Amino acid sequence: MRKNVLLITILAIVFTVFLSGCQVQPTMAPGKTEANKTLNIVTSFYPMYIATINVANNIPGVKVINMTPPMTGCLHDYQLRPDDLKTLSDAQIFVINGAGMEAFMDKVVSQQPNLKIVDATKGIQLIKGHGEEGDNPHVWVSITNAMQQVKNIGLQLAALDPEHAAQYSANTNIYTNKLEVLRVKMHQAIDGAKNRDIITFHEAFPYFAQEFNLRIVSVIEREPGSEPSAAELADTIEIIKKSNIKALFSEPQYSVKAAETIANETGAKMYTLDPAVTGPMEPNGYIKIMESNMEILQKALN
Structure with missing residues (x-):
């Protein structure tokens, strides 16, 4: 009797192990890992x-x-x-x-x-x-x-x-x-501006000017961070005096030394126009920057 009980117990254990081994184990999709x-x-x-x-x-x-x-x-x-x-x-x-x-x-x-x-x-x-x-x-x-x-x-x-x-x-x-x-x-704010000629700090604004029908008559620094030569400064000053441009646009990411020199020589007022290459790391960051540009341009172009 004891032998039969022992035998049944052993068979039950073996059967349980066999069933657990046959169960389908969950798998990750190809190429997927927890990481x-x-x-x-x-x-x-x-x-x-x-x-x-x-x-x-x-x-x-x-x-x-x-x-x-x-x-x-x-x-x-x-x-x-x-x-x-x-x-x-x-x-x-x-x-x-x-x-x-x-x-x-x-x-x-x-x-x-x-x-x-x-x-x-x-x-x-x-x-x-x-x-x-x-x-x-x-x-x-x-x-x-x-x-x-x-x-x-x-x-x-x-x-x-x-x-x-x-x-x-x-x-x-x-x-x-x-x-x-x-x-x-x-467009409602800028399209009716009296003045369309602008001078910018570097080559960041051609697409912006194209969008709002502005004319970039001179660029102070062609390469960001590179100070213009004395001849380039003189040329820009001459352009401003001849065209009677009233506004210069510097950028918040760069030094304004050259723009200040030109402003002092010509009497043109200096404003800041932001190309949105830096700013608040939030979903509406770009929109906020452009709204600020809009307000600045309203003042500068009128």
């Missing part, structure tokens, strides 16, 4: 970050990180840091302005061949740069172009992350509608 459930989207600099956080707003599992420090400004001569490469190595998607702004892209592509690139300027007609320069990359300074960049980002993110395509599309529509309201408001 990479989050979709990491990296943006190259401020205007791309603001556009992308609006397009990806409140989408579960999607994280947007800006690669460059908040006060970097334009990326004309930006050199990638080891921290930047580390940030990109943890990302699946890199949102860039394009049009040659990110001169370091060859290095990124060679070191991160699996990184998906979203080009925000795709299909936008570019303005030729000064002299031997390539195309001007400051596309986002035009409200119309900024809207197209947002649409480009939304479409490309939806294609790369189809699970959330509907949310990217809805967010894109919400933000472009806000930008459309801004565009209408700025």
Whole structure:
């Protein structure tokens, strides 16, 4: 009797172990691990970050990180840091302005061949740069172009992350509608201005001038951070005196020394016009900057 009980017990244990071994174990989807459930989207600099956080707003599992420090400004001569490469190595998607702004892209592509690139300027007609320069990359300074960049980002993110395509599309529509309201408001404020001639600090405003039918008659510094020569200063002073221009526009990201010199020599008043390359890291940051530009231009051009 005891032998039969023992035998039955052993058989029951063996049967239980056998059944547990036959159960289907849960598996992760191919390529998925606990560590990479989050979709990491990296943006190259401020205007791309603001556009992308609006397009990806409140989408579960999607994280947007800006690669460059908040006060970097334009990326004309930006050199990638080891921290930047580390940030990109943890990302699946890199949102860039394009049009040659990110001169370091060859290095990124060679070191991160699996990184998906979203080009925000795709299909936008570019303005030729000064002299031997390539195309001007400051596309986002035009409200119309900024809207197209947002649409480009939304479409490309939806294609790369189809699970959330509907949310990217809805967010894109919400933000472009806000930008459309801004565009209408700025045209109402600026289109009737008495003066259309302006002098700017560097080559950041051709698209803005094109949008609002302004004429850039001179640029104080062609290259950001490079002081104009004495001859260039003299030429600008002569242009202002002949054309009777009343306003100079410097930028908050750069020294105003040259602009102050010109203002002192000509009596022209100096204002600050912001190309939105830095600013508050919040969804309405770009809109706030452009609204401030609108108020400044209303005063300066009238």
